Every structure is written in structure tokens, then in C-alpha cells.
Amino acid sequence: MVAVVFGARGNVGRHVAAGLLAAGKEVRATSRTPDTAGLPPRMQVVAADLERPETLPAALDGAEQVFLYAKPDGVHGFVAAARAAGVRQVVLLSSAAIVAPDAEQNPIARQHRAVELAIERSGIDWTFIRPGMFATNTLWWWQRSIQADGVVRNPYPDAQTAPVHEKDMAALAVTALTEPGHRGQAYTVYGAESLTLRQQVEHIGDALGRKIPFEVISVEEARMEMGRTLPAIGVETFLRQWAARDGTPAQTSTIVEEITGRPAHTFAEWAEAHADDFR
Secondary structure: OEEEEEOOOOOOOHHHHHHHHOOOOOEEEEEEEOOOOEEEEEEEEEOOOOOEHHHHHHHHEEEEEEEEEEOHHHHHHHHHHHHHOOOEEEEEEHHHHHHHHHHHHHHHHHHHHHHHHHOOOOEEEEEEOOOOOOHHHHHHHHHHHHHOOEEEEEOOOOOEOOOOHHHHHHHHHHHHOOOOOOOOOOEEEOOOOOEHHHHHHHHHHHHHOOHHHHEEOOHHHHHHHHHHOOOOOHHHHHHHHHHHHHHHOOOOOOOHHHOOOOOOOOHHHHHHHHHHHHO
């Protein structure tokens, strides 16, 4: 049984591909440029682009399962190609924004829900993984300032989030693709611990072996600084979320342990694994 992994070089996809290989699956990775750099030797690699539907039939030929990330512009072409190829199951990396109170006004939620709806209506069995705040988002927020200036600048030191490790998202996806009982399920996953932004910076500092100063700046200053590495929609989304969670514990979950049988990774573990990304 062939399982196709879209985004197999991405933060989540690479762990999905590795987990499926370890489970004995035949894995086919897709890439816009089909070279095998950084991928296991046993993995097939084919050229495919969700925004170019003509590339999808060859990528999906003979496949029964797919791990997919949300790409609104390409989902209808994907659904047509997947149905034609006889794909039986899709596991989609979606977003917890869909279940947030402001989902109807949130463009990120609307985009992800549009992809979910297309897959739900396709007739293909599905499982949705809906993570909250990615731990890797801290790379967008702070990597540049830590590397260049050895400091973090943010207006909300006491805002709390529950970061999700990319390995935990992948573990849920691998479980859904290798074990029965997950079809038609949508798993909303938050990290197992709520941490302030200041605490997260402290964990990164511990991983680097040095203290990282946290400078409190204005919202407008943060908007300008974050705009150097993030699109405007991302900047405003994060600023809005931090403001809403300033001094307020973030929602946590135990879904990773319930589904996979092992505890979720902590943010401290994530920081240790990604220390080199901040050096």
C-alpha cells in the first residue's frame, strides 16, 4: 500500500514520512523539484505541485493513502486526481483556528475549513489534524533577533500559548494512517503545557546555554519588526492572539497521549532539538 506524503521536506511532513517508513509503509514523497536530498534512500520522490493539477495524477498513481497540508488554491484539483487514482484515505494537516470562537472572521480558519469541506465532500475517508500554536512559530518570531542581537522583543511577555511540537502532529497523522478507528475524526491538538512567552524564551536560552534578554516593546514596534519575516496576515493574527491571552492560560490537551499512547513533547524538548536554529 503506497502512502503519498505531500510536503515531505517540511517540519511536519518529514516526520510523517519517517514514521510511515518505520511502520513498514511504502512511502512516496512529493516535491516541486524531485531530488532526494535530505530524504531516506528507501523513499520514492516524485515531482508534484498542488497548484499545478496536471502534476498530481502521476504522484497519486497507485496510492491508497495521502498525507496532505492545506492549500486552498489546489484542493479541488487534488480531490479530482485523488478520486481518479482510487485514493482511499486522506489525513489533512489543518488548523485549530477552525474551532476558535472567531472562526468565521478569521481568514486562516476560513481557508483551512474550505480545504476540509472539499475533502469531506469528496467521498474519500478522511482524518483532520487541527493543531493550535506550532512550536516552530517561534522561529518566525525570534530567530532573527536572537541570532543578530541576542535578544527577544515583544509587547506581551505574559501572553500564554501551548506550543505543539511538530513531531506530535506527525505522530497523530502516522497513527491515523497505520491504525484503524480514525477515519471521519477531527483531532484538535494543543500542547500539553501553557507557557508565557517569557518562559518560552527562557527555555530557548537554556538550550543555548545563555540568558536571552526579553525587551518589552510597543505593539507598533512589534508590528514593524515581525513584518520583516512574516506576511501582514500572520503578524496581525499573532498580535491579536497574544493580546487575548495576555496573563491568561492557554488551552492545553492530552490528545497526543490518548491517540498515540505516549506523552506529548514539551517545549523545552523542542528548544533543545532546535537550539542550532537560534545560533
